Amino acid sequence: MVKYIDEYRDPQISNSIAQSIKKIMPDSAINLMEVCGGHTITIFKYGIRKLLPDNLNLISGPGCPVCVTSNDFIDRAIAISHLDDVIITTFGDMIRVPGSDSSLSKEKASGADIRICYSPMDAVDIAENSPDSEIVFLGIGFETTAPLVAASILAAKSKSLNNFSVLSSHKTMPQAMKALLDSGDIALNGFICPGHVSTITGIGMYEFLAKDYKMPCVVSGFEPVDMLETIFMLVKQIAEGRSEVENQYVRSVKPEGNTKAVKLMNEVFEPTDMPWRGLGVITGSGLKIKEKYQDFDAYKKFQVDFPEPKEFPGCICGDIMRGVKVPTQCKLFKKVCTPEDPKGACMVSDEGTCATYLKYASLD
Amino acid sequence: MCLAIPMRIKSIENNKATVEVGGVEYQAYLDLLSDAEIGDYVIVHAGFAIEKLDEEAALESLEIWREIAEFSEKRQGRKRN
Numbered sequence: 535m536v537k538y539i540d541e542y543r544d545p546q547i548s549n550s551i552a553q554s555i556k557k558i559m560p561d562s563a564i565n566l567m568e569v570c571g572g573h574t575i576t577i578f579k580y581g582i583r584k585l586l587p588d589n590l591n592l593i594s595g596p597g598c599p600v601c602v603t604s605n606d607f608i609d610r611a612i613a614i615s616h617l618d619d620v621i622i623t624t625f626g627d628m629i630r631v632p633g634s635d636s637s638l639s640k641e642k643a644s645g646a647d648i649r650i651c652y653s654p655m656d657a658v659d660i661a662e663n664s665p666d667s668e669i670v671f672l673g674i675g676f677e678t679t680a681p682l683v684a685a686s687i688l689a690a691k692s693k694s695l696n697n698f699s700v701l702s703s704h705k706t707m708p709q710a711m712k713a714l715l716d717s718g719d720i721a722l723n724g725f726i727c728p729g730h731v732s733t734i735t736g737i738g739m740y741e742f743l744a745k746d747y748k749m750p751c752v753v754s755g756f757e758p759v760d761m762l763e764t765i766f767m768l769v770k771q772i773a774e775g776r777s778e779v780e781n782q783y784v785r786s787v788k789p790e791g792n793t794k795a796v797k798l799m800n801e802v803f804e805p806t807d808m809p810w811r812g813l814g815v816i817t818g819s820g821l822k823i824k825e826k827y828q829d830f831d832a833y834k835k836f837q838v839d840f841p842e843p844k845e846f847p848g849c850i851c852g853d854i855m856r857g858v859k860v861p862t863q864c865k866l867f868k869k870v871c872t873p874e875d876p877k878g879a880c881m882v883s884d885e886g887t888c889a890t891y892l893k894y895a896s897l898d
Numbered sequence: 899m900c901l902a903i904p905m906r907i908k909s910i911e912n913n914k915a916t917v918e919v920g921g922v923e924y925q926a927y928l929d930l931l932s933d934a935e936i937g938d939y940v941i942v943h944a945g946f947a948i949e950k951l952d953e954e955a956a957l958e959s960l961e962i963w964r965e966i967a968e969f970s971e972k973r974q975g976r977k978r979n
Contacts, residue, residue: 538904538939538951539919541960550967572900597900625944653945655927675944678900682946685929730900733941733949763959785956786941786949795930795948885901 538785542757543580551762552585558766558773563589565721566768567857569711570728571598571885572756578894580758586765593720593857594890596710596813597728599675600627600883602855604809605843607703608633611672613838614701615646620836621664622648623657624672627883632876634844654686654700661690661698670832673702678730680704680821681795684802687823687830701832702823705808707731708739709819715747717813720857724750724768726761729783734799736791740779748777755783802827811879812852851878854887861888868892902943904951907936917942 568574574594577583583592596602612633615622622638629638629650642648647667651657654671661669673683683700690698707728714720727740732753740751750771754764764782771778781787799821808820823831845852848866853859861867861880871877873889880886905917905924917926917940926947928934933950940947 537906538956544964546967546971547960547963550970551963553970554966570900599900653927655945676900678902678943678948681930681948682927682944685927685946728900730902730941730943730948733902759960759963763963782959784959785951785953788949788952792930792949794932798930 539757542755542759544759548585548758548762551759551766555590555762555766555769556587558769559587559590560773561589563591564723564769564772565591565593566724566726566765567593567595567714567720567722568726569595569597569707570726570731571601571883571887572730573597573726573728573754573761574887574890575885576756576758576761578890580761582758582761585762590765590769593722594854594887595714595857596810596855597676597707598880598883598885598887599679599705600631601851601879601886602705602810602812603628603631603674603703603879604811605634605845606809607701608637609840609843610838611638611670611701612636612641613840614670614832614836615641615648617668617836617838619666620647620668620670621660622646622670622672623651623660624648625674626650628672628674630876630882631879632846634841654683655689658686658690658693658695658698661695662693665697667697668835669698670836671698671700673700673704676705676707676728676731677734677799680803681734681799684798687802687827688798690830691827696829699830699832699835700823702803702821703808704803704821705810706805706819706821708743709816710810710813711743713813713816713819714856715743715749717856722749723772724752726764726768727751727753729753729755729760729786732781732783732787732791734792734795737779737781737787737789744777744779750777751779753779753781753783753787755786810855812855846877849878851880851888854880861891864888900943902941902948904939905942907934907938907940910934910936915940915947917947
């Protein structure tokens with residue numbers, strides 16, 4: 535028995551919670567958005583939707599970092615990979631994401647030195663062992679990942695490495711959730727808030743959504759029991775006319791978050807305006823490297839030119855990221871766009887909405 | 899991408915721990931934690947332990963649901979009889 539996992543996959547408890555949801559479910563339709571791509575996987579993998587009342591809809595949101603990365607970023611990374619003596623290091627998810635004309639995996643096949651890392655610290659190790667090369671780490675991910683990348687920059691600094699830098703496309707979640715609500719494109723009744731982002735940040739950052747937007751928010755874990763309990767807590771809030779920030783994932787998320795990690799993140803990064811696929815540029819939703827650490831900023835280190843970014847014709851990843859459309863409404867889905875030959879980012883990452891729909895279609 | 903898995907700390911050397919889940923061992927940096935000890939369960943993301951798991955908090959809500967599940971099972975059992 536694996537502790538902290540098996541008990542949260544107990545079918546008896548899951549069924550019991552599903553029955554409790556049905557008992558308190560109002561007659562009107564409820565639309566909940568799972569913001570995090572990891573939650574989309576939980577919902578599909580464990581067939582959660584089949585356990586829920588028909589008038590309860592789960593909508594996938596913009597919480598897959600690879601999927602919301604703009605083509606501009608990928609095109610820039612590809613342009614940097616063409617420079618002499620550069621090694622691009624990246625999380626595996628990024629490598630197959632199509633940019634405007636190519637992807638990192640295609641460039642790798644053509645001879646560019648592009649390596650997959652499990653951790654940003656692996657990239658620091660490569661920098662230490664390859665003093666004649668420039669190591670560029672592609673910094674993608676939300677508040678969960680940014681502190682680790684900050685730690686890797688501090689590690690590179692303490693080792694006096696001058697051949698390590700980060701191309702940061704880190705993003706922060708609350709601004710995107712606000713932008714979704716401000717757009718008025720979708721009618722939501724509550725947010726299933728990301729568990730590991732909140733493990734770092736704490737739960738206070740969602741307060742404005744509950745207070746100003748009257749939006750019930752529950753921070754959730756990633757196992758089926760977690761997800762069902764979260765949905766129960768949200769439906770209960772809605773049935774009782776409350777809009778509060780609650781925490782289902784108490785075993786990992788402290789109200790104040792991981793203050794040491796936040797301090798590290800704030801030491802290295804500061805807020806900046808950031809483009810999101812599907813959502814456009816959102817004010818203050820990104821993290822850029824502070825002036826103090828500019829020697830580690832790949833934007834400053836490598837000046838590259840590349841053509842104006844363009845999207846694959848017909849791809850509706852942007853609409854899917856906003857929760858406005860579902861993958862089955864895309865003409866390319868399963869026909870032209872497949873996991874083997876993805877045309878849009880949502881088909882690439884394991885937690886991309888299109889990839890998840892395709893992988894678990896038989897369970898839904 | 900924010901995937902993170904609960905693992906148990908087996909040993910610690912400087913700021914690095916050997917962590918284990920289901921018999922598989924990984925290395926995890928402890929830079930983001932201030933009080934990790936051998937035997938603790940931590941959530942590991944991209945090579946870093948990002949938080950220590952709170953056992954008491956974990957059991958509390960699970961117990962409540964387990965009781966509800968057992969109660970409704972007994973009730974259904976009575977109905978069937």
